[in-house]
Amino acid sequence: MSRFPITLARHIIEKQAAHPTATGEFSALMTQIGLVGKMIARDLRRAGLIDILGMTGEINVQGEAVKKLDEIANETFIRVFQHSGLVCALASEEMEHPLRLSENWPHGKYMLLFDPLDGSSNTDNNMPLGAIFSVLRHEGHEGLPSESELVCQGTKQVAAGYLMYGSSTVLVFTVGQGVHGFTLDPGVGEFFLSHENIRMPAKGSVYCANDGNYYKWPKETQRLLDYLKALDTPSGRPYSARYSGCLAADVHRLLLAGGIYFYPGETGKPEGKLRLLYEANPLAMVVEGAGGRASTGVMPILEVKPKGLHQRVPLFIGSRDEVTLAEQFIQGQR
Ligand code: AHM
């Protein structure tokens, strides 16, 4: 890397220069996401030394036990954006209803939906974590949006991305024109462009799935896994299993090296685990922007018409060929 690499700020300004009508608000928004990433990454580096591990003792809106870091990450997003003048509403996995910003404080036109800490089960053991975000534009009327105005189809997203806290901290996002990745240089506290215009392989050799759930899966999904694990050298099987417990980290691997992640529906729980609006939709926009695909198994994620803020959805995401293959199994065509 050059001694003077491209900063997140410079990258955004250069992209903005290509759109003379842009107001700069959106650029500021991405810079604030970077600030969230720096603050959480700083906490995580000292996680075993300061009192941020373990549970809060509370249960969130999803019925899941809340970890201290879930709360800290959620609070960090809120604090960074609440008085930024950039957004009018915030919605997250950790809040039952969106936070609509005060009418009395200047607010912007964007609505930010996020999973503040993705891969919560990894928090106490130094495994990768992430955050996933989706940006929508509030249009149509003055004033703050209602909850239903945040419940939008994925095609309405104007930007989406994720932060991944692994051996390094990365920020990957798209505004619909290419997918770009930035790596945090902790020495100077700045994100630098490290992965320009990511294009994911059309076919990979890895699957990421919690196949401990195999016997909870419908037979179509079991057959997909059996196929991926079968020995067949000409078609590149068996695939290798890689599952981190952090969706953002697994998708990051797939973006760079190809393959498929899936969290399917289960017998008696066909909607699966992952949330449509702030997990599946933003990652679908990123992956499709890099040439991959994201599907429920029967339709593209970005075409699902959402009914609720915390709606769950089965997710098959990754390289074009593997996601198409998964759809064929799920739809009983193979
Ligand atoms: P979270 O946002 O509450 O952490 O849940 C999402 C996570 C994904 O990151 C990960 O792939 C999956 O849930 C892990 O679930 P499981 O432990 O059931 O495999």
Ligand code: MG
């Ligand atoms: Mg998550």
